[in-house]
Amino acid sequence: MTSNFSFEIKHKDPSGARAGIIRTRHGEIQTPYLVPVATRAEVNCLTKEDIEKLGVQALLCNTYHLWNNPGEKVMASKGGLHGVMDFNKPIFTDSGGFQVFSLGFGMEHNIGKLGFFLENQGKIPNKKPQDKYAIVEEDGVRFKTENGAERFLGPKESMEIQSALGADIIMAFDECTSPLHDEQYTRESLERTNRWALESLKYHDKNQALYGIIQGGKFKKLRDESSKFISSKPFDGIAIGGSLGDSKDDMKKILEWISCGLKKYHDERPIHMLGIGYIEDILECVPYGIDTFDCVDMTRVARHGGLFVSPKSGGSLENKFRINIVNSKYNSDDTPIDTLCECETCQNYSRKQLRELFKKGYSKKTQDKESQQLYNQIATYHNVHFMLNFMEQLRFSIKENKFNDFKESWMRN
Template identity: 50%
Template sequence: MAEHFSFEVLKRSRTTLARLGVIRTRRGIIETPQFIPVATVASVRALGSDDLRALGVQAIFANTYHLHLRTGEDLIRRMGGLHRFMSFDGPIFTDSGGFQAFSLGLGREHNISKIGSIFPHGRRSAERRENLTRITDEGVAFKSLVDGGWHFIDPRSAMRIQSRLGSDIVMAFDECTSPLSDYDYTREAMERTHRWAVQSLRYHDRRQAIYGIIQGGWFEDLRRESADFIKSLPFDGIAIGGSLGNCKADMHQVLEWVVPRLDARPRHLLGIGEIPDIFECVERGIDTFDCVHPTRIARRGNLYISPASGGCLENKFRISIKSSVFKDDKRPVDPRCGCPTCRMYSRAYLRHLYISNELSYFRAATVHNVYFMLRLMESIRKSIRSGKFSALKRRWMKGEQAPG
């Protein structure tokens, strides 16, 4: 266990695997279950670090690969590490760069990504783009979309980069496969991930906590094998990554295969964070989540709303502010929300900003979505503490419950 890192389970649900806990790090605590906003290049897009503090963000998740290519870990180290570089004093997670083995490789070939859909529902896209990776047992060579050059990352360099970034919680180097990868390749990638996990432990900075990553795609025996292997190693926490199947039901099944095999260490689900996912995955024992979804959809005109306040036909948890129905709407985005955006601005004004392409829209919208997600997590923690998580989930899914 890394110095100054611990996890305590405070309460467990009697009817589900949901649990209330607290992660303690050298730079503060993370109350769980918790949503971790993504700060890809040391910034939650459209927000400043002062916004993060004001909203009550407890931790953020930065991207090793992009910081390595765009800024350079040596410069960030000279500036005092990520915390001083971006003036954020809370815990920071960093990934290892392993996800780019998927997003720049099979993700491009199969047209599956966090931007589009990681759940392809069995389809094979006719669109095939160049695979920009070369994966061997030694590591991954990437063709950079920044400078066009080839760069190589292996477990040792991934740990060195994260050490120089100075994050608090790092991820072991892994290979993330596609939902369309077959059994044989998924097993090969999983076994490579296991070897890299051992190397990541050998080379990681002992001042940083480290999470191992379970792989295995949507294959029950591989997921169980990977869970048992990663659990056997002295990681501080466990992350679940890779392909989660063809649909949300498959993702739930993966968690049901994996989570009951794990011990009391904190569990992180990589790249998942839509509102129904949060409820379903907390119910299945996940403690922390990271995802770009809340901030990305905000920039595209989609704002969270409690279902009791009336979402759109396509999604009861949000509205599309660009719709003409909001042209004369004096109400805040969500009358039940207490965020600065809802206290100050009407739907009509936010629509005006959006269709006018005013930069102030992006901050206002992102403030709302991040605040909304954090308050949702707070209400989930309260419900676990009071023994009412299942009731809270049921009311949200039926459209009867507001945040807080």
């Protein structure tokens, strides 16, 4: 366990949702919190000044991508992630384990770790096995770079890279399975992940807080076994990874299994939900004691015309609480993206103006780079502000014992 890391639960709502504080050597995180993703040590389309104005509490960076470029030694020579980003607040890194899946099985079968888009199977042809960029071995994973070179990443290497990057909170090396993996393969994968978890504990930098990752796919017995195993080890926190089933109902069922298991072992360490960050998913996850989340969605969808809106501005489960600014109906819409949002974008730009910038920047005829850059920045700024404000409201509702009312105000639309 790391001496400069702690977690305190400040309040529990009757729903099971909890508000707390994670303390690290670079400051505190008020939870629950959605951690913006800075994959390659930058949040796409936002400046350092934007990050400061937004009041971002923490960031998550990607070990695999930084290992490939510019490399952990280059990062270390520049002061690690905090020095490179000039960000003196808590930083998470993942272990590279998700790329085991996304560049291997996921690439071969065109799926993500959530089975929600299995209906796309058949629409996009599977890649040939030789197109995979990751091959799982018992000691780690062999990755193939795009130029054909091979690199090996195992738990020891992952811990060394994350140490060089200098994050405050790091993840044990694991294998992320998919909704298509059967129980036999998922068991074999879990046994590997457990071995890698022990090696991660052995080799990790003791100045960094290490989270163990619960795996087991969509199989109750395996999730129970993984919860028991991770709970019994001296990790500083716990993360939930791997396949979460074929539907959102499956996700809730899996969270119920894990939550019951951790309660049985009286485990109150902080829990991080890897790669999940849709509004409806956060609202479903928080009652199971989830404290932090990470997701690229709030920045990625902005660049594709998706802008977040609250229920009072037309947000609903059906439209995933977003509008598509490409839609021609916004041609003459002089209202802000969201009437309740106080971000700089909503104070200074209308939906009509944002649509004009998007069309100008992304039109095949014009491809105006200045318009594209401006749109990307102000759209991303709005989405990040919107989600961080949503999380602030969520925390307040927990402290007031009104989480269920808050959830209902979003989910009933």
